[in-house]
Amino acid sequence: MSSIAMPSIKTRTSATDRSDSLRPLALAAPLLLLLAFSFGAPIVALLSRAVYEPTIANALPRTIAALRVDGATGVPAEPVFSAFAADLKEAQAAGVIYEFAKTLNTRLPGARSQVLRVARLAGQDQTATKEAMIKAAPLLGEEQGWAAIRAGTNRFTSFFLLSAFDLRWTDQGTIGAVPADQAVFTRVFGRTFLIATLVTLATLALAFPLAYVMTNVRPVIAGIVLVLVLLPFWTSILVRTAAWTVILQKYGLLNDLLLWLGVTSDRLELMYSRTGLIIAMTHIQLPFTLLPIYSVMRAVQPSQLRAAQSLGGRPFTVFRRVYLPQVMPGVLAGCLLTFILCLGYYITPVLIGGASDQLISNFIANYVNVELNWEMAAALSFVLLASTLGLYVVMTRYLGLDLFKMG
Amino acid sequence: MKLTYRTTLLALASAAIISQIQPASAAELTVMATGGEWQTALRKAWFEPFAKKMGVQFNEQEYTGELGKIKAMVETGNVPIDLVTVETSTVLQGCDAGVLIRLDYSKVADRSRFLPGTALDCGVGIDVYGDVLAYDTTVLKEPPTSVLDIFDTKKFPGKRAMRKAPAQNLEWALMADGVPIADVYKVLGTPAGVDRAFKKLDTIKKDIVWWEAGAQPPQLLASKEVVMTTAWNGRIQNAIDKDKRPFAIVWDNQIVEYDMIAIPKGAKNLDLAYKYLAYAAEPEVSAQLGSHIPYGPVMADATPFVPKDVLPKLPTAPDHMKAYLVGDVEFWGDHGEDLVKRFNAWLAQ
Numbered sequence: 001m002s003s004i005a006m007p008s009i010k011t012r013t014s015a016t017d018r019s020d021s022l023r024p025l026a027l028a029a030p031l032l033l034l035l036a037f038s039f040g041a042p043i044v045a046l047l048s049r050a051v052y053e054p055t056i057a058n059a060l061p062r063t064i065a066a067l068r069v070d071g072a073t074g075v076p077a078e079p080v081f082s083a084f085a086a087d088l089k090e091a092q093a094a095g096v097i098y099e100f101a102k103t104l105n106t107r108l109p110g111a112r113s114q115v116l117r118v119a120r121l122a123g124q125d126q127t128a129t130k131e132a133m134i135k136a137a138p139l140l141g142e143e144q145g146w147a148a149i150r151a152g153t154n155r156f157t158s159f160f161l162l163s164a165f166d167l168r169w170t171d172q173g174t175i176g177a178v179p180a181d182q183a184v185f186t187r188v189f190g191r192t193f194l195i196a197t198l199v200t201l202a203t204l205a206l207a208f209p210l211a212y213v214m215t216n217v218r219p220v221i222a223g224i225v226l227v228l229v230l231l232p233f234w235t236s237i238l239v240r241t242a243a244w245t246v247i248l249q250k251y252g253l254l255n256d257l258l259l260w261l262g263v264t265s266d267r268l269e270l271m272y273s274r275t276g277l278i279i280a281m282t283h284i285q286l287p288f289t290l291l292p293i294y295s296v297m298r299a300v301q302p303s304q305l306r307a308a309q310s311l312g313g314r315p316f317t318v319f320r321r322v323y324l325p326q327v328m329p330g331v332l333a334g335c336l337l338t339f340i341l342c343l344g345y346y347i348t349p350v351l352i353g354g355a356s357d358q359l360i361s362n363f364i365a366n367y368v369n370v371e372l373n374w375e376m377a378a379a380l381s382f383v384l385l386a387s388t389l390g391l392y393v394v395m396t397r398y399l400g401l402d403l404f405k406m407g
Numbered sequence: 408m409k410l411t412y413r414t415t416l417l418a419l420a421s422a423a424i425i426s427q428i429q430p431a432s433a434a435e436l437t438v439m440a441t442g443g444e445w446q447t448a449l450r451k452a453w454f455e456p457f458a459k460k461m462g463v464q465f466n467e468q469e470y471t472g473e474l475g476k477i478k479a480m481v482e483t484g485n486v487p488i489d490l491v492t493v494e495t496s497t498v499l500q501g502c503d504a505g506v507l508i509r510l511d512y513s514k515v516a517d518r519s520r521f522l523p524g525t526a527l528d529c530g531v532g533i534d535v536y537g538d539v540l541a542y543d544t545t546v547l548k549e550p551p552t553s554v555l556d557i558f559d560t561k562k563f564p565g566k567r568a569m570r571k572a573p574a575q576n577l578e579w580a581l582m583a584d585g586v587p588i589a590d591v592y593k594v595l596g597t598p599a600g601v602d603r604a605f606k607k608l609d610t611i612k613k614d615i616v617w618w619e620a621g622a623q624p625p626q627l628l629a630s631k632e633v634v635m636t637t638a639w640n641g642r643i644q645n646a647i648d649k650d651k652r653p654f655a656i657v658w659d660n661q662i663v664e665y666d667m668i669a670i671p672k673g674a675k676n677l678d679l680a681y682k683y684l685a686y687a688a689e690p691e692v693s694a695q696l697g698s699h700i701p702y703g704p705v706m707a708d709a710t711p712f713v714p715k716d717v718l719p720k721l722p723t724a725p726d727h728m729k730a731y732l733v734g735d736v737e738f739w740g741d742h743g744e745d746l747v748k749r750f751n752a753w754l755a756q
Contacts (some may be wrong), residue, residue: 097504109745112503112595113737178553184752191755271632293602329752355571355617355754365750369473371744372504 047385050160050378055151059091059100060084064153065292072150074143081130081140085122092119106373107159108148114139147171161381183362185380189387195278196342202282203289207334211294215380226294233287244280245271248352257286277353282343288341289334296330336395340388360384417638435464436679438490439477441683442469448699449492449533453652456695457686463679471620472497477671478506486673489680496574498530498667499740507669514681516688516706522665522735525705532705534696537722538575538664539732540657541643542635543628553659553730555583557635558611563663568627568636571617573750575662576638578732580607582660593736601746605753617754628654641700643738644720658727664704664734697721 057064066083070076070390071100082279091097094254097119102264105112114137121128121136139145149168151159162168162175166183171178177183210229232240245254270276300323310316360380367377408578440446446469455468458465467694468488470476474497480486484678493501501507507529512518525532547563555587557567557579569576578591584607585642594600618624625646640661646652670680670688686692693704694712701720704713718724722731740747 095505102500102503105741106744115441180601182749182752183749184755187752187755227741249630252631318468350619355615356749356756358754366747366751369471371747372474372478372500373744376720 003227013389036311039379041383045398046374047378049375050382051156051158053103053152053157053160053375055062055096055099055103056149057095057155059152060087060149062087063149065148067153073147075141077129077148079134082128082142085118085128085133088115088119089122094127102372104148106376107152108139108145111139111145111148116317121189144171160375161382162381163376164383185360188360188363189383190345192384193347193356195274195281195359196235197280198340199281199285199342200289203277203285203336203338204331206282206286207290207293208331210292211297215297215300229287229290232283237284238286238347241280241351244276244283244352248279250277271352272354274353274357277349278359280348280352281342284348285338285341289338292334292337293327293329296327300326332395336392340392343384343388409566433515434462435466436490436676436683437466437468437488438492439468439470439488440471440492441621443620444642445621445700448641448696448702451699453687453693456563456692457683460686461679461682467558474501474504474506478499478504479504481672484673486675488671489674489676490683491669492525492533492669492670494526495524495530495532495667495734495736496559496739496743498527498669499736501669501671502527502529503740508672508674508683510613510670510684511681515684520688520706520708522705522707524733525665525667527667527736530669531688532665533668533687534666534702535659535705535721536664536702537640537658537727538570538637538734539640539643539661539722540635541624541628541638541654544630544653544655546631546634550655551635551657553662554579554637556657558583558607559638560611560614563634565634566616566632567611568616568618568624568633570637571619571754573746574734574743577601577604577746578609578662578734579637579660582606582732583607588660588730588732591732592738596738596742597653601749605749608753613721623664625650625652625654628652640722641702642718644701658722659730660732661722661727661730662732662734663722664701666691 062081062083066080067076068261070080078288088097091100097116101112101115101119104115104178108169118133118137118140121133125132137145151157158169163178164185166178166186167175168178210225214225218377245252249255250269250271252271254270255264255267259267270279279308304322305318308322309315313321343359344361346365348356349359349362364377364380364384367373367380410608425490427671427755434437436458440449444709446467450467454465454467457463469490472492472494477488477491478486491507493507498507499603502509509528510531512526515531521532522535523546525535534647538554539679540551540557542551544550549562551557551559551563557569558565577595580590581594581600581604584603586600596605616627616636616697618636620626621639623640624636625642627633627636629652640656643656647654668684670677670684674680689708690706690709691705691712692705693709694714697704697717701717704710710718713721719726
């Protein structure tokens, strides 16, 4: 009897299990679909620009064919030049020559005007020789110029991602560092992580004691403190940043106050400095660190602490072995939240930070808005996104922060 | 605090939304300009008179001059604007990227009537401005006499502000290092020349506060954050004339630049946009801006129409043209991206 009933129960329970786990998923389906379409897909499309750049290849079909015949290195022979001239002429007629010139210029600074000159030549003179073309565009007579063109004919490129790490392909076909005076991104990523760490530590140092006080005072006072923390939180980040410039500037409130109190004898350089930036960012991020910590601290039962004390635990031991483990998830969640938000800071570094305090978002914005080099912006965004996700995974897995208990 | 790719997507989305809610009407012209006192001056000098004359509605938007915003509109096929004001190098860039249309000058004006370099394929000049040096006369008792004095920290100690970009600063650095004005771009076109310019900038790097928006230099002077600053001449002149600030302008070694206006690809009111360009190119009209902000006209035949009291405040006044350099658009088209990267690397060091 039982041997017959058992499988049917098992099947039934596992069916129930499955529908139990599917039902919430079905409930979340509209949101997940919305996220996939409105958020996931555009991000993937934009990030794919980091590795897919077909402009040069599209403009040079004949040149690519001729290069295949000619060989892999060096300045090619006459046929490639005539194919190149034909391609440029057609690109000019189709109105894509400028985009081609600009794209090549990204890889080979100074190429833009030379390409346009050769294109004009090719348009006027059907039989422009190699010599005439090199005269119009000296880079066509250099190995380096053709190396850039050859590399550009590949639609999939590692150029931008390598650039994001201050690396490039050398002439010998190996990966090497770019010259020191052009290396910028590793330093900026390092700076971004450093500032995020400093701000996270500063908010933690302020938030932990404050949250502790809030859990231990009368509810009315705790409520007032909470409102004081939340009021700025509800104010626009731009307004708060502007307020900090009023306070921090050379003839601003803080400097006036310090001078009046006799704390300092000279006005401090707080604006356009890292100190000012960290002060402002710490203020803006404080609620993000505080609220998760406060919420877990409230859940800790005072009776447990009293019990631990009555069993002979000294205050520090009680704090370390009973209190801290219970509030740790909140601390980690708050710190992670602040750290990740700091990685994306943009407005505050622009307005308060100095020239050497600009974070990676400022560089991404520059490539998107000013340089129109969306490939480079995509590559930097990809590195930022990947390192943020990597950090999140490490935090959740190795520091024991449960993904579903955050906040 | 925003992730930039997300912002871009938001911009794409909002561009789409804006275009949906704006009715396409032939009697409307939308212009996007770079704001501040300058846009107010444009409105008074040109936009409002044109709207009145043609009986059209003039819509204005503001942006910070970045091409990225226009590119996003053009790529999504929703272009809710008909005219944009841009810098000269941006015209070149927008032309290359296929974001701005190539103008049909038969619908605007004879190209020979424009000052050299102000009638480009994808944009027409609207005014002439000078990159100059400005200081507070109550702070600096002994006045600087050349923009290049910004490099003299012995004689003029204290913080100084410069625009956070390599353009102009590298040129000035070379001039201060002894390169004759005529050779500046020739020298800057060589790697050794670039090194030389950065080496000169190194000497004052720790004393520099960097500005990005045109409204910042007068603010930096007013808050006494800096003792001198490079600036666009009009912003300083307006602070002197309208806000009664004790500022002064140093003209020697100024760099002369042009502001431009262009039509983005896909603009809905193309005919009206062309009518506006033709209107602004009339000599009497072209001369109007100077009364609202002291920038000179780009139409060669407009000078007689500039009011007598405005003329001496313009970058093109004879007194101001003793030592000057005209910004080289082609040079920055070629080397801009590379030098910006080098500049950022230098800033980060």
